[in-house]
Amino acid sequence: MSTQTVTSTPTAVAAPTFVYQRNAAYSDADPRDTSSIDMAQQSYETLTYLTPNGTITPGLATAWSPVGNGSTWQYTLRQGVTFHDGTTFNATDVIFSITNTIKWGGGDASDVWDVFKSVTASGPYTVLLTFTQPVNAPIITSAAYSAFIFSHNVLKYGNLGTNDTTGLHAWFNANHDDGSGPYILNTTASSLSGGVWTLNQYKNYWGGWKTGQITTIIAKLVTSVPTAINLAQQGQLDFIGVGGNFQYVPQLLGAGLNVVEGPTHGSIWLLFNTQHQYLSNPLVRQALLTAVNFQQIVQQAYYSYGINFNGAINPGLAFYDNTAPGYNTAGNLSAAHALLVKAGFPSGALPGVTWVGTHSTGSPFEATIYSLLNTYWTPLGVTISIDGLSFTNQAIKAGYINGSNPFIPGPISYASSSNAQDLALLNWNGATSDPWLVPYELFAIQSAPYQNDIVYNWSYYQNSTFTNQLNKLRSDEVSNPSAVAADVKTLNTMFYNASPGWALFQGQQVWVLSPHWKGYVPNPNYSFDYPFFYQLTYSP
């Protein structure tokens, strides 16, 4: 990085120290449940990885293959890997990491490992992962969350019992780290309040080191986007994210910074309450979506940094079908009126309804989306009362949290009550890149013991045929790959015909990288494209 231009304030961070912006504190250093993936993925590794185009590549495992119908998978582990404490990686660590992560149960563990049955060693460098049904295990072991491998020696270092998962949580969060990744977390307790976190090169990293690679990474808390942009322009920050503040992109480009755009797997989903009056009719839902100008929503709510798509599976994920049936992205009001006539409303409009639409205040652009939907739907007799809530309160309104103590998710019967929202906007990103996951979470009858509960199915769509089709897809991914294309076509047709909700667009991410650093390729499989800093090299 270059020195800053301001007078009388010494700055001399010699290359290749890499300084990047965090816009929130590193809130959890436990690899089992952290969502701060930008830090964790530098220190910890997974058995496999997904490339940006979705291909599985080796990580701590060098080979993997299904046994039988795909309920069991054999992984051959990499030899010559050491953890940051110098101990050797082997099957014991894989068994410990996976079982301990599941036992701890934080973060996305139960999403990622929902059908996990057992993990056993068939040799010092071979493990067998068994699931309750055929699954695409390499996608699970490539997950961005809750699939990290750490040394089994952490219990010894923390002086902890085998079942002391809480104690281990505290140990990790006391700035301890025993992963095998290229960087070691090297921070102190005061780093938290100081807003600075350091990662140092792990010299014995199995991947080796080349000249020009980053040896020291400093993550610095800078919450103000304008300040971060000016710091990047002055050479004090090597890497910043603009979040949803795409309006700054022209300024950044004008300053000669390297602006990198990439897709994410996160989409903005509009969910209809399929248990409420009028909205229970699929023709009404289709009419409403027919009137929507999807292109305009991306332009006005997201500065055009989004992609419209049809179907239940995001572009970029395996089995995405760009021929899936869907809606005209420019909107068609007359066709919408015609559908409402077909639905039994002779005037081509609903009889003047006001619907409550919730969104998370953490995504302010969602209020803009509702304003636009109001303009499209007013001619159809619909007015939206916009209800911006914290995510927790949105979940309470949706019935996922029923307010009781201890926590029990709300029953699906809550959906038909007037307390439940009519519309919800959700910015949703699957915990793994399995294409089955997002439509399952948002539109399927949940698996036991939550088959009568809401969880994140805030469209309250209860169609066993659709759910079975999703489960078939998941199973066929492994046990009957030749059937997958047909599965997806059927699924997308069912999804269009029912339209319990729809993806308004898939979001993109914009990062700003100092021109001195090369080699960054956005990878939507890993939390909003956060880079693996090991891949970057310095070019003065």
Add this chain to the structure above:
Amino acid sequence: MAVVVLGTITVTFILSHLVPSNPAILFAGTQSTPQEVAVWTQRLGLDKPLYLQFVIYIENIFTGNFGLSYSYSYAPILPLIEQSLPNSFTLAAIATALAALIGIPLGVEAAKRGGKRVDSILRIFSVSFVAIPQFWLAQLLQLAFNVYLHVLPLSSYGGALLYTQLHPIKTVTGSILVDALLTGNFGGFSAVAWSMVLPVTALALYPIGVVIRQTRSSMLGVLSQDYIRTARAYGVSEGEINYRYALKNAIPPVITILALIFAGSIIGVVFIEEIFSLYPGIGPLIAQSTGTGITSSAIGAVDYPLVLALTIFVAIIYTISNFVADMLHIYFDRRLIR
């Protein structure tokens, strides 16, 4: 004082548990399954009756245990506040001192020249200072003095993002500015002081405006009194009348305002510290704890243990500030002793 603080703890505790929310979801994650949330509900003791949770909380406070912060890696809260408060305290103290040193003389001058051009000009400035939002002013100052004029640093203590990492300042009090001075690190002191010019200016202008207006108003009331007229008749100089006789009687309400300004500045630093990336500081703690910082990624998640602890500390600061103001009132008006 103890009653005020205890009352604050009680009210805040009850309110934080009455609002519809579920801290267990913060721990388990926003895409968590019911199983995960249930596990965390039990781990956090949220399945216990509210009165029992309150008793446990009070017991813990007396041992310095304010719990763990959800938004700061589950770190113990007391050390976080101990590390953050001194810097915010310094910023607030400097801003309050500037408000007094600049605001009071200007308020006196405005009162002396009531209705004249100087008074009008000062009124325009003071109203403007009060009306301009601090977060906006802070960004304007950054643009003007850093981006365009290149004369003052953009952000961070020491003026560079990694200044305190590259030039460590030995910790004595926890205040970077004070510690640089106390340890004889004059290079560090000047760099840190220089980097605080813009944040302090952004923080101080509002209280300066308030103090000008309060002092003017208070002085106008005093200057119309008989004893001032008598002093003039005796030929006492205008300077002595204004600053020795009038100001002494006009100052008590200004002191009250200054006490409130100081305590309020501890909260007011939220945006200033965030915009100028001044860490450690109480501002980022407040912003992170409430999920209401200027970061666009905040999901509105509330870190209740940290919010409770910060509220208690702010209540203590308000209480002490008001106590000091009362003592100063007594100093300036001995009749209050009776």
